[in-house]
Amino acid sequence: MQPKMAIGNLLLGSKIASKIAPNGKKSVFLQAGPVCLFLLAIASFLSFTANFWVSQDPGNQDLISRLLPPFTKVDTLNYYFGTDQLGRDVFSRLIHGGKISFAVGLITATFAMIIGGALGLIAAYFRGWQEAIILRVVDIQTAFPFLIVAIAIVSIVGSGLTTIITTLVIWLWTPFARLAHAKALIVKESEFYKAAISSGRSGFGLVFQHIVPNVVGSMMVVWTFIVAQTIIAESSMSYLGLGVPLSTPTWGSMLSEGRNYLENAWWIAVFPAFAIMLTVFCVNVFGDWLSDRIDPQTKKI
Amino acid sequence: MVRILGSRLLQLILVVIGIGTLLFFLVRVSGDPALAIAGADATVENIASIRQSLGLDRSILEQYISFLQNLCTLNFGESYTYLLPAMPLILAALPNTLYLSFVAFLLAIVIAVPAGIYAAVKRNSFSGRAVMSMSMLGQSIPPFVIGIFLILVFSVWLRWLPSFGNEAGLSIVMPSLALSAVLMARYTRLIRAYFLEELNRGYVRTGKSLGFTNTRIWFKHVLRNISVPMLSLIGIDLGKFVGGAVIVEAVFAWPGIGSLMINAVKARDYPLLEAGVFAIAVMVVLLNLIVDLLYLSIDPRIRAKVN
Numbered sequence: 001m002q003p004k005m006a007i008g009n010l011l012l013g014s015k016i017a018s019k020i021a022p023n024g025k026k027s028v029f030l031q032a033g034p035v036c037l038f039l040l041a042i043a044s045f046l047s048f049t050a051n052f053w054v055s056q057d058p059g060n061q062d063l064i065s066r067l068l069p070p071f072t073k074v075d076t077l078n079y080y081f082g083t084d085q086l087g088r089d090v091f092s093r094l095i096h097g098g099k100i101s102f103a104v105g106l107i108t109a110t111f112a113m114i115i116g117g118a119l120g121l122i123a124a125y126f127r128g129w130q131e132a133i134i135l136r137v138v139d140i141q142t143a144f145p146f147l148i149v150a151i152a153i154v155s156i157v158g159s160g161l162t163t164i165i166t167t168l169v170i171w172l173w174t175p176f177a178r179l180a181h182a183k184a185l186i187v188k189e190s191e192f193y194k195a196a197i198s199s200g201r202s203g204f205g206l207v208f209q210h211i212v213p214n215v216v217g218s219m220m221v222v223w224t225f226i227v228a229q230t231i232i233a234e235s236s237m238s239y240l241g242l243g244v245p246l247s248t249p250t251w252g253s254m255l256s257e258g259r260n261y262l263e264n265a266w267w268i269a270v271f272p273a274f275a276i277m278l279t280v281f282c283v284n285v286f287g288d289w290l291s292d293r294i295d296p297q298t299k300k301i
Numbered sequence: 302m303v304r305i306l307g308s309r310l311l312q313l314i315l316v317v318i319g320i321g322t323l324l325f326f327l328v329r330v331s332g333d334p335a336l337a338i339a340g341a342d343a344t345v346e347n348i349a350s351i352r353q354s355l356g357l358d359r360s361i362l363e364q365y366i367s368f369l370q371n372l373c374t375l376n377f378g379e380s381y382t383y384l385l386p387a388m389p390l391i392l393a394a395l396p397n398t399l400y401l402s403f404v405a406f407l408l409a410i411v412i413a414v415p416a417g418i419y420a421a422v423k424r425n426s427f428s429g430r431a432v433m434s435m436s437m438l439g440q441s442i443p444p445f446v447i448g449i450f451l452i453l454v455f456s457v458w459l460r461w462l463p464s465f466g467n468e469a470g471l472s473i474v475m476p477s478l479a480l481s482a483v484l485m486a487r488y489t490r491l492i493r494a495y496f497l498e499e500l501n502r503g504y505v506r507t508g509k510s511l512g513f514t515n516t517r518i519w520f521k522h523v524l525r526n527i528s529v530p531m532l533s534l535i536g537i538d539l540g541k542f543v544g545g546a547v548i549v550e551a552v553f554a555w556p557g558i559g560s561l562m563i564n565a566v567k568a569r570d571y572p573l574l575e576a577g578v579f580a581i582a583v584m585v586v587l588l589n590l591i592v593d594l595l596y597l598s599i600d601p602r603i604r605a606k607v608n
Contacts, residue, residue, distance in 0.1 A: 144582060148578055148581055149320060149323070156324070156571075239551070259452075273446045273450065281442075288437075
């Protein structure tokens with residue numbers, strides 16, 4: 001009953017999406033997609049090249065100039081976004097912190113897509129027990145708050161970039177598997193697929209030539225939404241102190257340090273809060289735009 | 302009916318055994334909990350006696366079997382930090398978590414249903430699209446970020462609400478708002494989409510031609526029809542919702558399971574952690590069961606199919 005329900009939901013979603021378009025005017029945000037992509041590209045470029053252009057060391061502590069408000073100038077140093085409780089430059093930490101968010105988001109979503117996509121295709125191609133097992137795991141994992149398990153795993157195994165990415169991939173492959181499976185089943189019903197089979201094709205060649213190209217578009221759309229989810233998950237874990245080691249600045253850990261200084265130094269928490277919000281917002285808007293372009297039939301599942 | 306109960310029960314057993322086993326082996330693989338409890342200046346004898354009292358000196362298979370036995374009797378051992386049985390500690394924190402989740406969920410529904418209907422009905426007007434833009438933004442802000450903004454505005458600037466704990470009656474306001482915002486935004490979008498879909502249906506036209514008022518058609522008929530797909534989405538969301546609750550509890554130092562578990566994680570208090578994960582697993586499966594039963598009570602077609 002469960003796997004069928006999953007497909008049911010997917011089809012339900014597609015039916016709705018195809019009907020909204022003629023009804024309502026398109027949101028302003030749908031046209032902002034390319035702009036958001038451009039902003040994201042600039043932001044991630046600035047973050048990844050932070051070592052070359054941000055003059056201040058993000059880990060450099062200076063207790064004399066602690067909790068300075070934004071746009072303070074001390075000697076030759078400009079603290080655009082102020083300093084935190086240890087006198088570290090918030091602007092520099094913010095730019096450097098973006099590295100973790102962007103890297104974890106892109107790497108995790110990509111691995112999750114490859115693994116989830118492969119498992120979804122296996123399930124749809126073989127049906128049988130492979131399908132039963134894979135879909136069962138997908139259902140259980142979707143229903144269970146895996147963030148809790150992720151927290152437990154990281155706390156036991158120890159934090160670090162690899163642990164986080166692995167844990168998040170284990171968490172986030174399921175939507176890809178669900179989607180690839182459902183889409184592949186639709187392809188399997190099509191005439192061209194049956195024609196390919198009757199002309200003797202099978203195995204990898206068949207899957208890669210006929211199923212994969214028909215699945216990739218919607219996978220890319222879901223990929224963008226998963227990037228957004230991953231950025232949220234990573235910053236949540238960093239906020240809880242379960243992210244990368246504290247010596248590396250991340251938006252989540254900056255936010256959690258700033259939580260204790262909201263009374264007298266709002267800027268420590270507010271800048272990373274805006275960074276997370278705007279990044280996720282831009283990714284979501286781009287995802288909506290993309291889904292409208294490539295694949296209006298699969299809205300978010 | 303029996304089939305639904307049976308399938309959920311099976312799911313519960315699988316989830317609990319699966320996650321319990323995963324945690325059990327991760328804990329044993331990752332290092333000696335006795336070292337963590339004993340602290341840095343413990344003697345060899347100290348550590349050995351702690352190992353013995355925790356049963357860590359037995360073979361891994363023996364430990365695993367007794368772990369499974371304890372799982373059946375809900376005995377997770379004593380919390381390392383509180384020195385009390387772990388499960389009662391979790392159960393004592395449970396009402397706070399349920400209270401927070403319930404209020405947040407109610408808030409999301411109470412606001413999302415009218416907002417979604419409004420956005421659907423006024424889909425071509427500025428206000429309708431403004432609602433959609435708001436919900437797009439709302440979906441992009443994780444609960445703990447909303448929490449920070451709420452604290453800044455209502456505790457630091459306006460000084461209306463307490464920023465942590467559950468002492469005053471008003472303490473619930475900010476945590477529940479932070480937790481419900483994402484759901485509110487998501488459900489507004491979905492209700493709008495489902496609503497627009499339903500407005501094309503024949504029964505809406507029939508209702509109109511019979512002279513029913515719009516309000517009657519929307520709330521009595523359309524809402525009932527969209528509640529079935531909404532319920533299935535709510536079932537899917539439950540897991541994420543509970544995950545969000547843990548973080549919100551951490552932000553507001555809300556005395557629930559989430560705060561307890563975060564502290565357990567930091568102190569490497571594995572019995573407490575395992576009991577917490579177990580309690581949440583049971584909670585999520587039970588909530589899913591309630592969703593299943595709601596399906597039956599709402600949709601006579603599903604009821605007919607099951608019987």
